[in-house]
Amino acid sequence: MSIVRVRFAPSPTGHIHVGNVRTALFNYLFAKNQNGTFILRIEDTDLERSSIENENIIYEDLMWLGLEWDEGPVVGGNYGPYKQTERTLIYKKYLDKLLEEKKAYYCFCSKEELDAQREKNLQEGKNPIYSGKCKNIPLAEARQRIEQGEKAAIRFNVTESEVKVKDILKGEIDFPTNMFGDFIIVRPDGTPVYNFVVVVDDALMKITHVIRGDDHLNNTPKQILIYKALGFELPEFAHIPMILGSDHSKLSKRHGDTSVNQFRQKGYLPEAFFNYLALLGWSHPEEKEILSRQELINAFSLERISKSAAVFDFDKLNWMNGIYIREKNIDELYSVAKGFIKCVELSKYDEQWLKNVVFSVREKISVLSEIDEHIKIFFKQSEPDDESIKLLNLETSSAVLERYAEEIKKFETLTVDDYKAITKIVGDATGAKGKALFMVLRIALTGQRTGPDMDKIATLLSPKTQIERINNVLRFIKK
RNA sequence: GUCCCUAUCGUCUAGCCUGGCCUAGGACACCGGCCUUUCACGCCGGCAACAGGGGUUCAAAUCCCCUUAGGGACGCCA
Numbered sequence: 001m002s003i004v005r006v007r008f009a010p011s012p013t014g015h016i017h018v019g020n021v022r023t024a025l026f027n028y029l030f031a032k033n034q035n036g037t038f039i040l041r042i043e044d045t046d047l048e049r050s051s052i053e054n055e056n057i058i059y060e061d062l063m064w065l066g067l068e069w070d071e072g073p074v075v076g077g078n079y080g081p082y083k084q085t086e087r088t089l090i091y092k093k094y095l096d097k098l099l100e101e102k103k104a105y106y107c108f109c110s111k112e113e114l115d116a117q118r119e120k121n122l123q124e125g126k127n128p129i130y131s132g133k134c135k136n137i138p139l140a141e142a143r144q145r146i147e148q149g150e151k152a153a154i155r156f157n158v159t160e161s162e163v164k165v166k167d168i169l170k171g172e173i174d175f176p177t178n179m180f181g182d183f184i185i186v187r188p189d190g191t192p193v194y195n196f197v198v199v200v201d202d203a204l205m206k207i208t209h210v211i212r213g214d215d216h217l218n219n220t221p222k223q224i225l226i227y228k229a230l231g232f233e234l235p236e237f238a239h240i241p242m243i244l245g246s247d248h249s250k251l252s253k254r255h256g257d258t259s260v261n262q263f264r265q266k267g268y269l270p271e272a273f274f275n276y277l278a279l280l281g282w283s284h285p286e287e288k289e290i291l292s293r294q295e296l297i298n299a300f301s302l303e304r305i306s307k308s309a310a311v312f313d314f315d316k317l318n319w320m321n322g323i324y325i326r327e328k329n330i331d332e333l334y335s336v337a338k339g340f341i342k343c344v345e346l347s348k349y350d351e352q353w354l355k356n357v358v359f360s361v362r363e364k365i366s367v368l369s370e371i372d373e374h375i376k377i378f379f380k381q382s383e384p385d386d387e388s389i390k391l392l393n394l395e396t397s398s399a400v401l402e403r404y405a406e407e408i409k410k411f412e413t414l415t416v417d418d419y420k421a422i423t424k425i426v427g428d429a430t431g432a433k434g435k436a437l438f439m440v441l442r443i444a445l446t447g448q449r450t451g452p453d454m455d456k457i458a459t460l461l462s463p464k465t466q467i468e469r470i471n472n473v474l475r476f477i478k479k
Numbered sequence: 480g481u482c483c484c485u486a487u488c489g490u491c492u493a494g495c496c497u498g499g500c501c502u503a504g505g506a507c508a509c510c511g512g513c514c515u516u517u518c519a520c521g522c523c524g525g526c527a528a529c530a531g532g533g534g535u536u537c538a539a540a541u542c543c544c545c546u547u548a549g550g551g552a553c554g555c556c557a
Contacts, residue, residue, distance in 0.1 A: 011557050046556060111555070118554090125480055128553070153555060170484065179482050179553065187555045194557050218483060218552040241485075241550090248549065276491095279506090283492055287505055306492075308485050309550060316491065316507040326520075363520040427516070438517035450518040 004036025005208050008062075008069070009198070011043040012054035015259035016061045018312065019213060019243045019251060022277045026240055027211050028067045029278065029300040036208075040072030041201060042083040045191055050085075061260040065270050066293065071205075079205040084197050091192045094200050094230055095154065095185070099139055103229040104185060106142035106152040107134040129181030130155065154186035156196075156225065163221035168238040168302050170214075175221040183222055195222045203232035211302070214239035238302050241281055241309045251312050267340050267368025268317070272324040276317045281310045290323060322366035330359045340368045343376045353460070360456040374451070378460060381469045382447035384476075391449075392477055396432040397440045403429055404441060405470045408463040419458040444473040 008024040010016060016024075031038035040062070044050035059074065071077030081087055098104035107130075118128040134142075135157065146152055158177050165173045185196035202210060217239045227234050245255030257263055263273055271293065278296050279289060282305050291299070325333065334355040338346060346354060361374040376382070384392060391397065407422045408414060414422075427437050438454055445457055445466055458466070 009557085013557080043557060049556080107555095114555085122480075122553095127481060165483095173483070176482070184555055189555085191555090193555070198557085213551095214484065215551055216557085219557090239484085244550075246490085250550080279491070281491090285493095287493060289491095289506060310492090311490055313490050313507065319507055322520095361519095364518090423516085433516050435517055440517090442517065448518090453515090453519085454517070 003208075004031060004034040005039060005206050006031045006036060006211055007039040007041050007202070007205065007207050008067075009041040009043045009201075010058055011046060011049070012051060012058055013046065013049040014054060015057055015261050017251075018258055018260065018263075018277070021061065021065065021067075021260050022243060022280060023211065023213055023240060024062065024067050025065070025274065025277050026282070026300075026302075026305065029297055030209065030211060030302060031070075032297040033300045037070045038067075039077070039079075039205060039207070040069035040082065041205070042073055043194065043197070044083055044085050045194065045197055047085075047191065057261070061264075064264055065260065065274055084201065087197070087201065088192075090204065091197060091200055095192065095196075098156070098185075098229060099154070101229075102139075102157065104154050104156050105135055105139070105182075106137060106146065107155045107182075107184070108137070108142075108145065108150060108152045109133060127179060127181070129178065130183075132182060135182065151188035153184050153188045155182040156185050156222070156229070158182050158225060160225065163224050165217070165220045165224060165237065167217070167220075168209075168236055169305055169307055170217070170239060173217075175218075177221065177225075179218075180222060185226070195219055196226060199223045199226040199230070199232065202235060203227065203230070207235050209236045209238060209302075211238045211240060214241055238305070240305055241307060243280060244309050244311045246311060248309075248311065255312070256314060265369070267337075267370070268321050269324045269336065269368075272321040273317070275324075276320050280312065281306050290320070318366040325365060325368070326362055328362075330355050333362060334358050337368050337371050340371050341375065343372045344379050356456075356460055360452040360460060364450075364452065377446040377448060377451055377457070381445075381472065384443050384447050384473075385449075388443045388447070388449055391435065391439050391443055392473060394432075394436050394440065396430045396436055398474060398477055399430040400426055400432050400437060400440050401444050401470045401474055405467045408458075408466060411463045414459050414463060416455045416459055419455050423454075444470050 006027045008027050010020055010024075028038050030036070042055055042058070044055075055073070062069070069075060071079065072082045095104070099106075109130075114130070117131060121128045134152075134155070142152065158181060161177055163175045163177060165175060167173060183195065184193055186192045201207075220237060220239075224234065243251045245251045247255075251258055257266065260273075264270075274293060275289075275291055275296070278291070278300075282300070284291060284299050285304065288295075328336070337358050338354075341354075341358075357375050357378050358371065361371065364374045365371055403426045404422065407425060408418075411418060423437065423441070427433050430437075432440070439449060442451065442454055442457070443449060445461065446469075451457065461469075
């Protein structure tokens with residue numbers, strides 16, 4: 001029994017996309033479920049788009065979600081280095097081997113030439129594949145030309161006509177190789193391309209299962225060819241379906257937030273995001289939905305990953321995030337929420353009071369960033385809208401407000417019981433009930449028709465403040 | 480255009496491999512009701528799907544074929 005080793009191999013070209021992070025998540029869950037090793041590798045061979053800043057962003061995003069890697073940059077490991085730009089010598093060794101064995105060859109064709117050829121093929125309805133022009137240039141001659149300053153790419157010499165891919169999710173698939181022809185494995189500037197390095201790295205890092213998005217399915221035959229040419233043992237492949245936007249096209253910016261840090265900034269809880277993502281394309285054997293990290297790890301299996309693409313459902317994510325928010329106790333909630341409070345300066349207020357305020361609106365929000373608009377009523381009375389004004393103009397309204405103000409005057413603070421007793425008295429005295437009583441009080445005290453429970457508002461706001469607000473409203477009504 | 484993948488409620492999905500228990504189950508959203516003498520939360524209920532056509536079979540959402548639709552790939556990106 002070989003120990004499971006899987007990897008997540010992002011290229012540091014920007015923020016991690018939800019599709020990619022879900023791939024990372026599945027790799028992580030599989031590794032942990034199997035007691036295996038989860039490896040992070042940075043695929044930075046595209047020098048133009050890769051950067052150190054982006055690497056750090058990747059680390060941060062993964063850490064936020066708790067996808068800690070057992071081997072990789074920062075933490076190290078026995079199969080490093082874990083950044084491809086630091087592995088060039090390794091690649092060179094295998095490249096030379098291929099070249100010597102005529103399994104690859106130098107290609108001197110210019111980009112313009114190839115583009116033209118591709119154009120022509122396409123127009124003639126043929127597959128845009130390489131003609132094989134440089135295939136027979138002897139290696140010695142090619143090396144000489146390069147020595148003299150010529151630039152050459154290296155192409156893989158495809159000799160088989162068909163490649164079989166065995167995939168855990170999709171089964172056995174046959175690919176005709178005339179789809180791609182002799183593909184490039186090294187650019188003229190000497191940097192090896194993805195399809196080559198991924199094979200060398202996965203093989204050398206002893207990756208047992210390659211779990212990745214199914215947009216890579218078409219690359220797999222090329223990679224298998226390289227595995228074989230180099231004499232490496234094949235890993236198992238599992239190509240997981242894509243994540244789509246609401247219009248069923250590949251999820252992109254126009255569908256809303258798509259990068260991990262955007263979700264983080266909006267106030268999604270990592271455990272909720274983790275849970276939601278796990279259920280996007282995978283299902284629990286008992287169809288449970290709210291699952292902790294450990295439950296997810298315990299229940300995970302590649303077999304239960306669905307084969308079809310999934311639409312990212314923001315509504316369901318919101319619902320789930322709301323559940324996680326409501327599960328937090330008052331201290332936990334405050335510690336995750338305080339960073340999202342922008343409407344006031346926290347240091348000016350008593351912390352326990354702030355905690356109570358935040359806790360009082362927890363049913364109202366599905367993401368933490370919504371907290372501001374819900375707690376602002378505790379700091380400032382807002383202007384009533386037309387509908388509210390109608391309610392304030394009810395016959396009983398001013399009597400309700402006057403009586404309520406009168407009753408709370410003698411209190412330093414109100415308890416829930418005080419509040420209940422007082423509203424009972426006010427109701428009895430004025431004949432107002434239901435909306436005429438509670439909605440009117442709510443509007444007078446906050447300016448709004450929705451908000452936290454009335455008893456929360458009444459106990460959290462000092463009677464002095466409440467009276468001030470009521471007087472403001474009373475003056476407004478009498479005008 | 481060529482190749483590859485996929486196809487159950489609007490969405491995420493269970494069921495499919497190992498046909499009968501499926502008058503197709505759950506969740507989100509939506510709509511009703513209840514609970515709070517208010518808004519939510521919560522609870523209860525409702526709406527809503529096997530893409531189409533052929534087979535195979537006593538029996539098909541489940542197995543086979545075709546069509547259609549969607550997605551992906553066809554890079555000196557990963």
